[in-house]
Amino acid sequence: MIRKAFVMKVYPDQHDEYHKRHNELWPEMESMLKAHGLIQYNIYLDKETSFLFAYLELEDDNNWDKTATTDVNKRWWDFMAPVMETNPDNSPVSRDLLEVFHLEKE
Template identity: 65%
Template sequence: MFRKGFKMYVYPDQQKEYYKRHAELWPEMEEMLRAHGLIKYVIFLDKETSVLYAYLETENEELWSKVARTEVNRKWWSYMAPIMKTNADESPIAVDLKEVFYLEGER
């Protein structure tokens, strides 16, 4: 399993819109993510700083690396670009976070 943490940035006046767009996630986007091995994906918002903290788990890193090249992902980036800090290709500016601790309880 591959775990990844990163942070992104939503514009302060767009926090509600960011939430709304994820609450209405396109079915084809969800299907694509699952097809690329997604197990878990969580995004947290620090309302005071407008920093988004994301955590995801996938089946493998190589499969996940192909997400950015899919047509639906590129459409999602274009859809989200007006409300987030982005790179020139409309991908969100994302800063990887270093994992320093992980503990999983018994199931």
């Protein structure tokens, strides 16, 4: 299993809309993510700074990287662009985080 973490930023006046859109995640988006090896995906919001912390568990990095090229993912980026900071292609502006500690029950 591969663990990944990154940060993104939602617009301060769009916290509720960001949450709503993820609560109504498109079934085809969920299926695509799982088909590309997603085990777990969590996103947390720091309301004071509007930063989003995302944590993923994946089966395979190479397969996961292919999600960015899918039509459903590109449509999701377009859908989410009005509520968060994005790049010119509407992908979220994100910064990968380096894991510095991990502990789990054996």
